[in-house]
Amino acid sequence: MPIIELDQLRVSILGRDGTEVQPVREVSLSLDTGRTLALVGESGCGKSMTCLAVAGLLPHRTRISGGSFRFEGTDVFSLSSAAAFELRRRNIASVFQDATGSLNPVRTIGWQIAEALRLRRGVTQAEAWTEAVRLLGRVGIPSPEARARDYPHRFSGGMNQRAMIALAIAGRPRLLIADEATTALDVTIQAQILDLIADLQAEMGMAVLLVTHDLGVVARAADDVAVMYAGRVVERAPVRRLFADPRHPYTQGLLGARPRIDRDAARLVTIDGVVPPLNAIPSGCAFAPRCPHADATCERQDPQVAGDGSGRFLACHKPGAVRIAA
Amino acid sequence: MRFVAVKLLRAALTLWLVITFVFVVLRISGDPTDILLPDDVTQAVRDFYRAKWGLDKSLWQQYLAYWQSLLTGDFGMSLRSGMPAWDMVMERAPKTLLLGVCGLGMALFIGIPLGVIAARYKGTAIDRGVMSFAVFGFSMPNFFLGIILILAFSLHLRWLPSSGSGTWAQLVMPAFTLGTAFAAQIARFTRSAMIDVSNRPYMRTARSKGAGRLRQVVSHAFPNAVAPIVTIVGLKIGELIGGAVVTETVFAWPGLGRLVTVAVANRDLAVVQTILILLAATMIATNLVVDLLYGWLDPRARDQRRASDPRQEARA
Numbered sequence: 258m259p260i261i262e263l264d265q266l267r268v269s270i271l272g273r274d275g276t277e278v279q280p281v282r283e284v285s286l287s288l289d290t291g292r293t294l295a296l297v298g299e300s301g302c303g304k305s306m307t308c309l310a311v312a313g314l315l316p317h318r319t320r321i322s323g324g325s326f327r328f329e330g331t332d333v334f335s336l337s338s339a340a341a342f343e344l345r346r347r348n349i350a351s352v353f354q355d356a357t358g359s360l361n362p363v364r365t366i367g368w369q370i371a372e373a374l375r376l377r378r379g380v381t382q383a384e385a386w387t388e389a390v391r392l393l394g395r396v397g398i399p400s401p402e403a404r405a406r407d408y409p410h411r412f413s414g415g416m417n418q419r420a421m422i423a424l425a426i427a428g429r430p431r432l433l434i435a436d437e438a439t440t441a442l443d444v445t446i447q448a449q450i451l452d453l454i455a456d457l458q459a460e461m462g463m464a465v466l467l468v469t470h471d472l473g474v475v476a477r478a479a480d481d482v483a484v485m486y487a488g489r490v491v492e493r494a495p496v497r498r499l500f501a502d503p504r505h506p507y508t509q510g511l512l513g514a515r516p517r518i519d520r521d522a523a524r525l526v527t528i529d530g531v532v533p534p535l536n537a538i539p540s541g542c543a544f545a546p547r548c549p550h551a552d553a554t555c556e557r558q559d560p561q562v563a564g565d566g567s568g569r570f571l572a573c574h575k576p577g578a579v580r581i582a583a
Numbered sequence: 584m585r586f587v588a589v590k591l592l593r594a595a596l597t598l599w600l601v602i603t604f605v606f607v608v609l610r611i612s613g614d615p616t617d618i619l620l621p622d623d624v625t626q627a628v629r630d631f632y633r634a635k636w637g638l639d640k641s642l643w644q645q646y647l648a649y650w651q652s653l654l655t656g657d658f659g660m661s662l663r664s665g666m667p668a669w670d671m672v673m674e675r676a677p678k679t680l681l682l683g684v685c686g687l688g689m690a691l692f693i694g695i696p697l698g699v700i701a702a703r704y705k706g707t708a709i710d711r712g713v714m715s716f717a718v719f720g721f722s723m724p725n726f727f728l729g730i731i732l733i734l735a736f737s738l739h740l741r742w743l744p745s746s747g748s749g750t751w752a753q754l755v756m757p758a759f760t761l762g763t764a765f766a767a768q769i770a771r772f773t774r775s776a777m778i779d780v781s782n783r784p785y786m787r788t789a790r791s792k793g794a795g796r797l798r799q800v801v802s803h804a805f806p807n808a809v810a811p812i813v814t815i816v817g818l819k820i821g822e823l824i825g826g827a828v829v830t831e832t833v834f835a836w837p838g839l840g841r842l843v844t845v846a847v848a849n850r851d852l853a854v855v856q857t858i859l860i861l862l863a864a865t866m867i868a869t870n871l872v873v874d875l876l877y878g879w880l881d882p883r884a885r886d887q888r889r890a891s892d893p894r895q896e897a898r899a
Contacts, residue, residue, distance in 0.1 A: 312791055313790075314787055314790055314791055342793070343793075345793070346792070346793025347793075349791075350791065350792070351788075351791045353784060353787070353788075355784050358783065358784040358785065359784045359785055359787070359788045360785055360788065361785040361788070361789070361803055361806075361807070362785070362807065362881070362882065362883060363806045363807055363880070363881065363882060364803075364806070369788075372792065372794070372802075373792040373793075376792055376793045376794060377792070377793060408882040408883070410882065410883045410886065411886070421788075424788070424792065427792075
């Protein structure tokens with residue numbers, strides 16, 4: 258059974274003037290225990306909103322307006338808010354981009370991790386502290402005993418991200434959401450953090466939902482990839498198949514826009530045009546205005562997501578029309 | 584320690600400036616003999632008193648003489664009563680301290696919870712209600728609120744005495760009058776500090792680890808809002824002292840406020856100077872305490888302070 262299943266998830270933001278926009282429109286995903294799913298796409302495509310909806314951290318004036326979310330078979334949206342809160346508290350943890358900002362500046366690192374343990378597992382303060390120190394050591398903080406008493410401003414960004422990971426895995430959650438968790442870090446630190454997450458995942462059997470716009474991170478860390486555009490998943494496939502044989506013109510464009518060291522190119526290929534604003538998403542295929550292959554059908558009719566029976570899901574009228582050499 | 588030494592040095596400099604400024608302003612604002620002596624006394628009598636009080640010397644000589652006596656702990660004699668100014672001030676100071684502490688305590692006790700609640704229910708009727716109270720409390724002058732209270736609770740309901748300072752019942756209305764405007768300001772400031780904090784990423788972390796609403800506010804948001812609140816309270820202590828002068832007059836509360844009003848009207852130089860020195864010292868001490876508290880409340884400030892101390896750096 259998949260650990261999470263999203264079916265046609267919709268998220269709406271209510272404007273002060275009563276208008277409503279949908280940063281997430283019909284997102285369907287599933288993720289199995291021990292696997293890593295990467296959500297990729299440009300800024301504003303709804304990948305972070307999808308994660309916040311799963312973690313129950315949607316900001317003010319934002320709500321889930323449709324679809325379902327099953328956690329190990331339990332329909333989370335039909336639970337009472339207290340029961341959903343409890344389920345998420347025990348099972349879902351998040352790591353964000355700004356690690357230093359995500360830690361409370363007036364609390365010690367150890368206190369913050371111990372608090373997570375007390376909340377998720379109801380252990381005593383002393384037990385929680387011992388475990389917090391162990392976790393800090395586990396994520397690679399040197400002399401964790403002493404560093405547990407330090408405040409976040411004494412740590413570097415990379416160390417804070419390690420501490421955030423320790424906080425997230427405290428109490429062994431079933432799902433770890435890493436929302437641009439390595440984006441702000443140096444490339445070497447980024448690789449260390451990704452390896453750390455992979456090790457912990459193998460050790461604890463967690464599922465990982467990885468949000469990134471860095472295809473290098475995807476190639477390194479993900480098992481499956483879901484490409485999002487304007488609030489929808491346009492293509493989903495195992496990572497090797499997606500990189501080797503992208504079908505959606507948007508995926509092709511993303512892969513084509515990577516800088517390559519093995520090619521001699523005067524300039525990077527880019528995708529023409531911009532992401533449509535949330536209040537002006539085209540009625541047909543949202544990508545049609547930027548798509549090199551779009552025709553009248555694309556502009557008229559929104560393509561539905563269809564599986565090909567072998568693990569690839571695609572929402573496109575003219576898939577793979579012209580292959581971009583990848 | 585270097586940090587504290589620098590602060591103390593700065594405090595001493597401020598105090599010296601205050602004393603000098605007050606001294607000069609009081610001397611050039613008019614001759615005390617004009618007010619204290621009857622209009623029809625002869626010039627000889629006038630000169631006698633001027634010599635007796637040292638007013639015949641040059642300003643510079645008077646200033647040096649004043650410092651000489653200050654350094655031996657002598658704050659001069661009241662021209663009016665002939666008592667030592669220090670004793671007169673110390674007789675009144677505890678009353679003002681009592682009123683100030685009660686007013687401040689009430690302001691914190693009411694203002695901080697109101698601000699926290701308003702921030703928590705931002706944009707709702709609760710928030711608007713609290714903020715309306717704050718505007719009301721803030722814009723109501725002390726003398727007006729005091730008189731309204733006297734009319735309501737002393738004259739009409741006859742629950743509380745309108746003046747005096749002997750019993751706790753007599754303290755209620757002055758403390759309330761003094762505290763209300765301050766409470767309103769603290770509520771407003773606490774609200775904005777809490778709203779600012781609640782948008783920080785670490786509050787999302789608190790939610791994501793499953794902290795309940797109360798824990799989010801008490802354990803995560805409030806400790807971050809305390810340092811800015813303490814700072815603003817320290818800065819506003821001066822206004823509280825100013826408010827005390829008015830409040831004491833309305834309720835005939837025998838504190839420094841009333842003493843200073845009378846002393847200024849009489850050009851009772853030594854008394855006015857002593858009171859102003861005491862108030863300035865209080866303000867300076869408050870600021871010092873706030874600075875120290877700030878470092879204690881915010882670990883980042885604590886480290887910056889250490890970093891600015893070369894000896895500490897050398898050790899590390």
